[in-house]
Amino acid sequence: MKWLVRRHRILLAAVLALSLGIVACGGDDEETTETATGASAQPAPAAATPAAQAMDGPKSGGTIKAVNEAGVGSLDNMFTSAFATRNVAVHMYENVTTLDLDYAVRPMVADWAITGDGSVYTFTIRDGLTFHDGSAVTSADVLASIDRYNRASSEKAFFGIIMAQVESTEAVDDSVFRITFKRPVPTLLNGLAASAGRVPHVMPKRLADTDHKESVTEYIGTGPYMLKEWVQGDRVELQRYDGYVAREEPSSFLAGKRHAYADEIHIFEVPDQTTRVAGLESGQFDYLFDVSPDFYDTLEANGDIDTYIIDPGIRPFAWFNNENPPTDTIAMRRAMVTSWDHDQALLASGGRTEFYKLCPLLSWCVDGFEGEWEINQSAITGGNDLYNINDKDMAKQLAEDAGYAGEPIIVLASQDVPAMFNTVSVLVENMRDAGFNVDFRPMDDASVKQQRAAQSGWNMLVTTGGWANAANTRFRTAPVSSFVSRYAPSARLTELSELIHFETDQAKHLEYLNEIQTLYYQESGAGYHIGQLKALTAARSWLKGYQPYPILFLANTWLDR
Amino acid sequence: MKGYILRRTLAAIPVLFFVATFVFLILHLTPGDPAYLLLGESESDWIMIEDIEELRAHLGLDRPLHEQYVKFLWSTVRGDLGTSIFTGQPVTDLFAQRFEETFVLGVVSKIVALGVAVPLGVLAAWKANSVWDRGIMLYVVLGFSVPAYWLAYNLIFLFAVNLGVLPAVGYSPFSEGVVEWARHLVLPVITIGLTTAALTTRITRATMLEVLREDYIRTARSKGLSERLVLLRHALKNASIPIVTIIGLGMATIISGVVIIEVVFAIPGMGRALVEAILKRDYPVIQGLILVTAATFVFINLVTDILYAYLDPRIRYG
Numbered sequence: 041m042k043w044l045v046r047r048h049r050i051l052l053a054a055v056l057a058l059s060l061g062i063v064a065c066g067g068d069d070e071e072t073t074e075t076a077t078g079a080s081a082q083p084a085p086a087a088a089t090p091a092a093q094a095m096d097g098p099k100s101g102g103t104i105k106a107v108n109e110a111g112v113g114s115l116d117n118m119f120t121s122a123f124a125t126r127n128v129a130v131h132m133y134e135n136v137t138t139l140d141l142d143y144a145v146r147p148m149v150a151d152w153a154i155t156g157d158g159s160v161y162t163f164t165i166r167d168g169l170t171f172h173d174g175s176a177v178t179s180a181d182v183l184a185s186i187d188r189y190n191r192a193s194s195e196k197a198f199f200g201i202i203m204a205q206v207e208s209t210e211a212v213d214d215s216v217f218r219i220t221f222k223r224p225v226p227t228l229l230n231g232l233a234a235s236a237g238r239v240p241h242v243m244p245k246r247l248a249d250t251d252h253k254e255s256v257t258e259y260i261g262t263g264p265y266m267l268k269e270w271v272q273g274d275r276v277e278l279q280r281y282d283g284y285v286a287r288e289e290p291s292s293f294l295a296g297k298r299h300a301y302a303d304e305i306h307i308f309e310v311p312d313q314t315t316r317v318a319g320l321e322s323g324q325f326d327y328l329f330d331v332s333p334d335f336y337d338t339l340e341a342n343g344d345i346d347t348y349i350i351d352p353g354i355r356p357f358a359w360f361n362n363e364n365p366p367t368d369t370i371a372m373r374r375a376m377v378t379s380w381d382h383d384q385a386l387l388a389s390g391g392r393t394e395f396y397k398l399c400p401l402l403s404w405c406v407d408g409f410e411g412e413w414e415i416n417q418s419a420i421t422g423g424n425d426l427y428n429i430n431d432k433d434m435a436k437q438l439a440e441d442a443g444y445a446g447e448p449i450i451v452l453a454s455q456d457v458p459a460m461f462n463t464v465s466v467l468v469e470n471m472r473d474a475g476f477n478v479d480f481r482p483m484d485d486a487s488v489k490q491q492r493a494a495q496s497g498w499n500m501l502v503t504t505g506g507w508a509n510a511a512n513t514r515f516r517t518a519p520v521s522s523f524v525s526r527y528a529p530s531a532r533l534t535e536l537s538e539l540i541h542f543e544t545d546q547a548k549h550l551e552y553l554n555e556i557q558t559l560y561y562q563e564s565g566a567g568y569h570i571g572q573l574k575a576l577t578a579a580r581s582w583l584k585g586y587q588p589y590p591i592l593f594l595a596n597t598w599l600d601r
Numbered sequence: 602m603k604g605y606i607l608r609r610t611l612a613a614i615p616v617l618f619f620v621a622t623f624v625f626l627i628l629h630l631t632p633g634d635p636a637y638l639l640l641g642e643s644e645s646d647w648i649m650i651e652d653i654e655e656l657r658a659h660l661g662l663d664r665p666l667h668e669q670y671v672k673f674l675w676s677t678v679r680g681d682l683g684t685s686i687f688t689g690q691p692v693t694d695l696f697a698q699r700f701e702e703t704f705v706l707g708v709v710s711k712i713v714a715l716g717v718a719v720p721l722g723v724l725a726a727w728k729a730n731s732v733w734d735r736g737i738m739l740y741v742v743l744g745f746s747v748p749a750y751w752l753a754y755n756l757i758f759l760f761a762v763n764l765g766v767l768p769a770v771g772y773s774p775f776s777e778g779v780v781e782w783a784r785h786l787v788l789p790v791i792t793i794g795l796t797t798a799a800l801t802t803r804i805t806r807a808t809m810l811e812v813l814r815e816d817y818i819r820t821a822r823s824k825g826l827s828e829r830l831v832l833l834r835h836a837l838k839n840a841s842i843p844i845v846t847i848i849g850l851g852m853a854t855i856i857s858g859v860v861i862i863e864v865v866f867a868i869p870g871m872g873r874a875l876v877e878a879i880l881k882r883d884y885p886v887i888q889g890l891i892l893v894t895a896a897t898f899v900f901i902n903l904v905t906d907i908l909y910a911y912l913d914p915r916i917r918y919g
Contacts, residue, residue, distance in 0.1 A: 318758060
């Protein structure tokens, strides 16, 4: 290249040298608190909590970098039910009550005493508890928060049904408040412990008075971490709240003492699964929530990464349009579900047999779980014989008996969520094999959500539900009609959906659970269970103290590298 | 020239009006409504249809389409692009917050693309039918064929995961250090730059080949001018008009490429904001960002036309 004169060669050499310098000069991600947006700030020395110093193990300091399952649209978990919001908000806020590792209800913001016949709840707020703005938490704040949650809840939803029985609420003094019901309500504490969907987080009254149709503009809670910065579309930065007053009980999932070992927790939004995994493998991130089954083996083979299989994870549900033929009859719906191979449908989304389980329970299938009723799940068997029949010939006969004449069955599917889409793809083939004329319409999630509100234009779709509350919540909500299914349950099922909230006798409660589940499968009206998928998470080995929960919760963890 | 610029600027108004109207109609006629996404995210919500309708009314989505349209146009004219339905953030704030990432990515990628494409195109034309030419054309074919996201994944796994010398994802603002800013840009810029340079390389080669056959080039060589002068001062300058055209049009490719790359590399730019807004049907954000993008294209076209006059003295605008 004779035309490349000397000065050009010098310039080229300089450019190459600069490039190498840029590559080489990059900070070691392990030594600096470098976020995915590259702020290479050396961490300020953090004052170690006395607990951390005294314990042999946990180390204070550093910034944990985690990846959320999706983007965060709002940090107000009473305004939006997005799980991505819950995964952030759970570090900043606390509920009045919460759940421990056995899914038992435990006190958090307040302890309680139940008096009378079970209709009077008196709560005492945790001593010294303050909000992130330094103000003390008072009864007025908690009652206002509960009220906002009630306003945000549909009257037919779990909490709405409970709160319809309220006779009075009273702030006895700044730290004691009372809720009196018209009748015994054994499920209030469970309702206040909700950790999915909309969540009854405690916030200052001035914020709780915000219309539930609008997001609050300040995010102030009582949790061990407070909001430092929210770079919308990129990350939420949380920093330790130095004024946090923890509970004394040992940590157990969301209950007990919540430690803030790390100075900060940064929760990132990385929409692409491949780059999420690359970020974990390169050490740029410390933790991934929601790992695709496709990457599980890769991460498991990496000696610097720990993988976790969390059960329960999410559940696919099938919804029928009960007002649009031919799915407007029980007989037809029963015919359709009889053709389904739940095993194959779950395998299509789970990827491996270890990543899912068949589960006929309306609640989550958790081995040994008993819940607040101390009823072992194995005692709930109603309707089991109607689950996963997987008989194409029987389905064909049932359809014939139902008068099915080959009308198209419109099935919607969201392509944005693989767990939904893969499952419904298998169910569509199952039904076609049984002779049903299925019009399969994949579309984006927003279109599905709008279409499902219409009376016509669809017959069936599949959604997924994340972990909510294993304590039999589903039994209380399953028969309830919603706009999705436009389902009018039978009179008995409607009656049971109310009774189950207020039954105090254990034996009677079990009887109701079995009857609800039986009717649920017989009517096949709302939110038909496919099964249970497990959640997959992964973390760098230097992230210690992590317990595999079905939500992104990193309090009580620390960095050891 | 001033008059020309003024006329072109005024001509942009109907263009932007058309874009605004088209986007508004497409959005509102497409299935999906932000109210359905704000509520009913989780099956545990058990939302009633009345709740949806209440929220739609609160957001003004139940108003007649023409009423919503007029309101949208009037506020846009006054510079108010609305607020995000999901976050409550003004669209102008969102734009300001995310502008740097997209602008830097687009501009630096374009500079890299030019830095690659023009020399390669010149070299391919100068050494036409040689091994150099064939090698460069092979790169052009690959540049057209290889999906940008595929290249991105491979670069990430090579440089971030295996070699550990560059970050896998994210963006570091310039204000927080030029080294980290540069490190975070390397992989996304290479991805966009290499894939978008292919077209410019090809056009440069083609126009250079035409120009190199001209009589004045033969004359220049006959006069004993160095090959460098012949190529760069005489040939390239005369070949630059089509190249500038392609560069200007290539901004469209860059911007679409930036959207994909922002998602892959988790860069919080305008492209990614637009994708997220579309998935959520966040109408104000979609409308605002598309309007800004359209205005950007109008500006780029104007600059391109002005450059013509600079490069070719025969071109003069009244």
